[in-house]
Each structure stands twice: as C-alpha cells, then as structure tokens.
Amino acid sequence: MLNQEDIDALLLRYLLRECEEGEKQVVERWLAESSKNRKQFEDLQRFHELVKRSIQERAVQSDYADFRKRLVQWQGRRRRLRILTGVAAGIALVICLGYAFFFIGGQSNSHSDQLATNRLLPGKAHAILHLSDGRAVNLNTEARHIEEQNGAQLLADGHGRLDYQATDKTEGKKVYNRLEVPRGGEFQLALADGTKVWLNAESELRYPATFTGKERRVALKGEAYFQVATDSTMPFIVQVGEMETRVYGTEFNISTQEKGRIETVLVSGRIGIRYNSKETMLAPSQKAAINLGDKKVSIEQVNILPYIAWKDGIFMFQNESLEDIMEQLGRWYDIDVFFSNEGLKSIRLSGMLERDKDARELFRHFEKISSARFSVQGRTVVVNEKK
Numbered sequence: 001m002l003n004q005e006d007i008d009a010l011l012l013r014y015l016l017r018e019c020e021e022g023e024k025q026v027v028e029r030w031l032a033e034s035s036k037n038r039k040q041f042e043d044l045q046r047f048h049e050l051v052k053r054s055i056q057e058r059a060v061q062s063d064y065a066d067f068r069k070r071l072v073q074w075q076g077r078r079r080r081l082r083i084l085t086g087v088a089a090g091i092a093l094v095i096c097l098g099y100a101f102f103f104i105g106g107q108s109n110s111h112s113d114q115l116a117t118n119r120l121l122p123g124k125a126h127a128i129l130h131l132s133d134g135r136a137v138n139l140n141t142e143a144r145h146i147e148e149q150n151g152a153q154l155l156a157d158g159h160g161r162l163d164y165q166a167t168d169k170t171e172g173k174k175v176y177n178r179l180e181v182p183r184g185g186e187f188q189l190a191l192a193d194g195t196k197v198w199l200n201a202e203s204e205l206r207y208p209a210t211f212t213g214k215e216r217r218v219a220l221k222g223e224a225y226f227q228v229a230t231d232s233t234m235p236f237i238v239q240v241g242e243m244e245t246r247v248y249g250t251e252f253n254i255s256t257q258e259k260g261r262i263e264t265v266l267v268s269g270r271i272g273i274r275y276n277s278k279e280t281m282l283a284p285s286q287k288a289a290i291n292l293g294d295k296k297v298s299i300e301q302v303n304i305l306p307y308i309a310w311k312d313g314i315f316m317f318q319n320e321s322l323e324d325i326m327e328q329l330g331r332w333y334d335i336d337v338f339f340s341n342e343g344l345k346s347i348r349l350s351g352m353l354e355r356d357k358d359a360r361e362l363f364r365h366f367e368k369i370s371s372a373r374f375s376v377q378g379r380t381v382v383v384n385e386k387k
Contacts, residue, residue, distance in 0.1 A: 315353045
C-alpha cells in the first residue's frame with residue numbers, strides 16, 4: 001500500500017516523464033481508482049502548466065533542476081497562502097519560482113480576534129442553465145442528463161462541468177441556451193464543437209446547442225477563458241457588446257468585469273478584435289483593451305499569468321489597486337465591500353491566493369504590508385486605515 005509521500009513522488013516523476021514502465025502502470029492504476037485521486041493529479045498538472053507558460057514567457061529561469069525542486073516544494077505547500085512582500089510587492093508576480101515569494105501557513109498572531117472569528121468561505125461550482133423552451137435548471141452537485149428540443153444531449157457531471165453532445169437524432173434547427181454563473185460561482189462548459197469555456201463568477205454565455213451555418217457565434221457578459229476547437233471553415237466569434245473576437249483555433253481570456261472596458265488577452269494562436277468598424281490582430285501574450293468611453297483600442301505586451309490564473313483556481317494580483325482586488329474578491333466570495341477612506345482604494349498590492357481558501361488569509365497579510373485594516377461582519381467587509 002502506497003503512502004501519501006510515495007504517491008506524491010510517483011506523481012511528480014510521472015508528470016516530468018521520469019517514470020519507469022512499471023511505475024507508469026502503478027500511477028495509471030491509482031488514477032483509475034477514484035475521482036479524488038484524479039483531482040489530486042489534475043491540481044499538480046494545472047500548476048505545472050502555469051509554470052511552463054511562465055518559463056516560456058521568460059518570466060522565470062528555465063533551469064530544470066530548479067523547476068523540479070520548486071514543484072516538490074509546491075506539493076508540500078499547495079494548501080498555503082503565497083504572498084509577495086517588502087520591496088518586491090510592486091514587482092511582477094510569478095508562480096512560486098524565483099523572485100521574492102513569501103510562503104505563509106497556519107495562523108498569524110497579528111490579526112484581530114474579529115478577523116479570526118468571521119469566516120469568508122470561497123465560492124463553488126454553480127450555474128443556472130436557461131434552455132430554449134424557457135426552463136431554468138440549477139446546476140450544482142447533482143448529475144443531470146437533459147435533451148434539448150433539437151435532440152442535442154446535455155450532460156452535467158455534478159462537479160461543475162456541462163458537456164454538449166450531438167447525436168444522430170440532432171436536427172439542423174438552431175436553438176439557443178444561456179449559462180448564467182452568479183456571484184460566488186464558476187463553471188466549465190464543453191460546447192458541441194469541442195470548444196471548452198471556463199466561466200468566472202458573475203458571468204454568462206449565450207450559445208447555440210449545436211453549431212450550423214458558416215460561423216460559430218456566442219455572446220459573453222462578464223469573464224471567460226476560451227479554448228477554441230480548430231475549424232478553419234467555420235470561424236468562432238465571441239460577441240461582447242459592440243466588439244467581436246474572431247478566432248479559428250486558439251486560447252484566450254475575455255473580461256468585461258471592469259466597467260466601461262473590455263480586455264482580451266491572447267494565450268496562443270491568433271485572433272482578430274473587430275470594434276468600431278476596424279479589426280486589430282493580436283499575437284500571443286498581447287492584451288487588447290477597449291475603452292468604451294472614448295472608443296479607443298490599445299495593444300500591449302503582458303505577462304498572461306495574472307489574467308488566466310483564475311481558471312486554474314488561483315487569484316494572482318500583480319501591482320493592482322486594492323479597489324480592483326476587492327472587486328474580484330467580492331464576485332467570488334459574494335461579499336459587499338466598503339472603504340472608509342477613498343485613498344485606501346488606490347493602495348497597490350501584489351499577492352497570490354488559492355481560490356478555495358478563506359479570504360481572511362489574504363486580508364491578514366495585506367494588513368502586514370499596507371496601511372489597510374479589514375473588518376468582517378457577515379458578508380460585508382469594511383476597509384479602514386490603520387490607526
């Protein structure tokens with residue numbers, strides 16, 4: 001019987017392709033035993049992918065021995081808060097490699113008793129599916145099998161994912177569905193063409209149950225990460241208000257969470273941003289920002305990690321204002337935030353927190369490196385200035 005330490009070591013070797021054939025078989029049998037085992041491995045895979053992307057962007061050193069060492073460290077610390085401190089608080093943030101990360105676990109003696117007693121639990125997989133016949137179906141922990149009017153099969157796994165499958169019975173008739181993710185929720189979606197979509201809290205997507213015609217068009221409000229299935233004959237188009245993002249097979253993130261602004265970050269491939277009768281092409285690691293007030297489009301090179309880490313279960317803040325940070329936390333934890341002093345909103349902080357953690361962990365350490373103090377009463381957080 002393998003103990004947890006043996007399993008961790010095997011998973012790491014398997015992921016880094018260092019396993020002997022016999023060890024591979026042991027890992028594959030272990031993965032087949034339970035969904036809990038598979039979830040543990042998927043957590044490590046997600047972290048590995050984030051680190052690889054960071055290396056590709058030269059955000060971290062690509063030394064293999066150091067990379068392996070950090071992965072081992074992460075396995076022992078994956079349940080802890082990571083925070084950027086001191087002078088490094090204003091420097092670009094990268095995942096657990098290089099630079100000045102400060103790993104913190106357990107309880108701090110410096111925070112108030114009030115923070116210790118008022119828990120702020122994270123959001124969870126939850127969505128409302130609006131079908132073409134007007135029905136609204138709550139998708140949470142219950143597995144469901146739904147058939148649409150055109151014969152398309154919808155499978156909800158009860159763990160935060162909805163899959164669309166076309167069958168021989170599926171008719172050419174186009175019917176639309178809408179997936180709504182409330183505050184405190186998130187959800188994954190696999191469209192009929194194989195495109196995968198991750199929807200963040202307070203977001204919704206409208207899309208056909210099956211794609212027909214010359215294009216694959218969906219409409220987004222909020223924030224979503226897209227992994228688009230390749231089909232050069234049928235472009236994939238994401239409509240966000242007056243803006244269109246046209247793709248043929250790529251990965252990107254779109255956010256409308258900031259009022260009056262649409263941001264699109266390209267991870268891989270090429271996309272065209274059509275707005276105000278003009279099309280702008282994006283290359284990987286570029287961000288297009290549209291200001292809806294003056295209708296201007298700006299393009300810049302960015303580190304993609306802070307924009308996409310949310311889909312892998314991580315909050316990553318890179319020199320962001322406290323106002324923006326609290327807006328993101330408010331959507332996920334379903335909390336209301338009030339600032340007692342307008343000046344507190346402009347405090348700039350950097351840090352990282354796993355999304356399944358209590359928000360108070362982040363508050364405690366922000367209190368250590370800033371002039372802000374956090375008071376929690378139920379689902380309300382008041383940000384005060386330290387006296």
